[in-house]
Amino acid sequence: TETDGGGGMITPENVFCGVGSDEAIDLLIRIFCAPGHTNGGGEAIMITPPTYGMYKVCANVNDVAIQSVPLTPDFDLQIPQILQAATPETKLLFVCSPGNPTSKSIPLSDVRKLASSPSYRGLVIVDEAYVDFSTTSSATSLVTEFDNVVVLQTLSKAFGLAGIRCGFAIGPPDVIQLMNNVKAPYNVNKLTSDAASNALRNTSMLEENVRQVLEQRDSVARELEGLDFVTKVYPSDANFLLFRVKEKANELYKAMADRGIVSRYRGRELHCDECIRVTIGTTEENQKFLEMLKIVYGDVTK
Numbered sequence: 001t002e003t004d005g006g007g008g009m010i011t012p013e014n015v016f017c018g019v020g021s022d023e024a025i026d027l028l029i030r031i032f033c034a035p036g037h038t039n040g041g042g043e044a045i046m047i048t049p050p051t052y053g054m055y056k057v058c059a060n061v062n063d064v065a066i067q068s069v070p071l072t073p074d075f076d077l078q079i080p081q082i083l084q085a086a087t088p089e090t091k092l093l094f095v096c097s098p099g100n101p102t103s104k105s106i107p108l109s110d111v112r113k114l115a116s117s118p119s120y121r122g123l124v125i126v127d128e129a130y131v132d133f134s135t136t137s138s139a140t141s142l143v144t145e146f147d148n149v150v151v152l153q154t155l156s157k158a159f160g161l162a163g164i165r166c167g168f169a170i171g172p173p174d175v176i177q178l179m180n181n182v183k184a185p186y187n188v189n190k191l192t193s194d195a196a197s198n199a200l201r202n203t204s205m206l207e208e209n210v211r212q213v214l215e216q217r218d219s220v221a222r223e224l225e226g227l228d229f230v231t232k233v234y235p236s237d238a239n240f241l242l243f244r245v246k247e248k249a250n251e252l253y254k255a256m257a258d259r260g261i262v263s264r265y266r267g268r269e270l271h272c273d274e275c276i277r278v279t280i281g282t283t284e285e286n287q288k289f290l291e292m293l294k295i296v297y298g299d300v301t302k
Contacts, residue, residue, distance in 0.1 A: 008144025013173040016180060017196075019187055021129060021152040021167035025094075026058045027179050028125060028150065028169075032091045035063035045092040046085065048077060050101055050269035052127060055094045065089070073271050075102040075234075077110050083119040091122040097139070098130040101266045101277045103236040105136035115146040123175070126151045132158035132210050133217075134237035140170050147172045157239055158210050159199050166196045213239045217280045223290050229297050231274075240279045242266065249274040251300040252293075261292045 018024050029045060036042030044065035047055050051071075059066045067090060069082045077095070086093070093114060097106035106126075115124045126139040128151055142149045150171035156162035166188065169179060188196075199206070217236055224233045224243050232244040245252060253265035253276055264277040278289060 008141075010140060010143065010170060011173075014143060014170055014176060016169040016171070016176045016183075017188055018167055018169070018179075018183060019192075020156060020162075020165045021127065021154045021169070022054050022058075023183070023187065024152050024167060024169040024179065025054055025125075025127075026062070027182055028092055028123070029058050029062050029064055031178050031182055032123060033059075033062065033064040037063050037065040043089045043091050044087070045094060046082065046090050047094050048082070048096075050075075050099070050266070050272055051094065051096045052100045052129075070270050071099075071102065075099060075104040075271070077106055077114075079110060079113050082114065083117050086120040086122070090120065092125055093120065093122060094125045094127060096127045096129075097136070098128075098134050098237040100129070100238070101240075101242050101264070101269060101272060101275070103130075103234055103238040103240060103242050103277075105131075105134045105237040108137060108139060108142065111139050111142060111149065112146075115142060115149050121148070123148050123150055123171075128152060129154050129157050130238035132206065133213060133239050136237065143170055143172070150175055155196055155199060158206055158213075160209060161195065161199060164192045164195045166192050213280050216283060216286055217241065220278075220280060220286050220290065227294065229301070240277050242272070242275055242277050244273070244275045245297065246301075247274065248297075248300050249276050252276065252297055255296045255300055256289075256292055259292060259296065261289050263289070 033043040042064055044067050045059050046067040049068055049070050056066055067085055069078055069085050095106055098104060111126055128138060131138050139151045150169055152169055154167040221233050221241055224230050229246050230243055231246055234242040249267050250265050253263055266272040266275045266277050
């Protein structure tokens with residue numbers, strides 16, 4: 001039993017443990033959204049692009065409609081438009097905070113507005129995969145205040161344990177009970193369970209990992225801002241940076257990958273023209289990335 005940061009108490013009845021937070025996304029859609037989109041019926045989720053791709057993937061797999069209200073060019077939620085677009089069929093609203101690929105946190109005041117609005121009576125799902133790198137407080141503080149807020153977290157990012165596939169949903173006990181009823185039996189294997197338990201007992205390692213990433217994130221951001229072909233480096237609340245180059249971002253991404261430096265081209269996403277997303281690594285990895293970036297950009301823009 002832990003405090004949620006807002007005075008309420010998070011108990012085991014508030015927590016679902018699954019195979020990464022992706023399992024929780026899929027389960028929530030299966031439980032709360034009736035299928036039937038391809039036949040002109042069924043229910044819907046709402047997303048706020050640019051955002052994490054698995055919401056759309058899971059909705060499509062489950063034949064559930066997808067409603068979209070994009071973020072602003074500065075990657076903020078458009079709350080009046082979201083509430084206006086919500087219909088009786090809208091059962092889940094996914095808010096990625098910090099966002100992927102935006103790297104921007106959504107203020108808790110925005111989540112509170114969505115959760116308390118009479119215009120939307122579905123669940124507000126706050127995906128906090130990158131929350132450990134942010135100065136914005138976790139939305140777990142709202143779980144005991146509202147009966148329609150579910151928070152997703154994972155050991156994949158700050159703990160660096162993506163390979164063990166362990167994630168959590170923190171929410172109202174009735175929602176968590178449904179998720180436990182629907183999940184596959186023994187979904188989390190013993191090796192994952194042991195590794196997760198050890199990690200959660202050793203939060204000093206987590207704090208050191210986060211400290212190093214934040215230090216390196218600031219350093220890489222400064223270096224990128226000093227490059228004449230980088231036109232924007234977005235502020236980051238995550239363990240990655242989103243930045244824009246003058247031209248040929250996709251060619252740059254591909255040529256870097258061919259040379260062993262893998263980033264992510266995000267130019268096909270809304271508001272992300274000519275943008276690349278790079279995860280912060282070790283000091284040596286970051287330096288190698290920056291050196292290769294300068295060389296390869298010169299090559300692809302000759």
